[in-house]
Amino acid sequence: MGITRLRPTARLMVAVTSVNFGTESRQGEKDGSTKRVPVLLRIDTPIKVDYYKHSGILPFVLRSLLAA
Secondary structure (H helix, E strand, O other): OOHHHOOOOOEEEEEEEOOOOOOOOOOOOOOOOEEEEEEEOOOOOHHHHHHHHOOOHHHHHHHHHHHO
């Protein structure tokens, strides 16, 4: 799911890459290993999705004012 298809409380898979610089993590992963983890998006309303896509509420409001 790309940023253009975000929706409130979506379930996503996040890729997490290990950066332990020559050591192993507690789970035994080596440097650079990637693990996919399911998460629940905590952007709870459609307007907050719009804020996220605009990099925050201030840029969203300013763009809205300029478009009017």
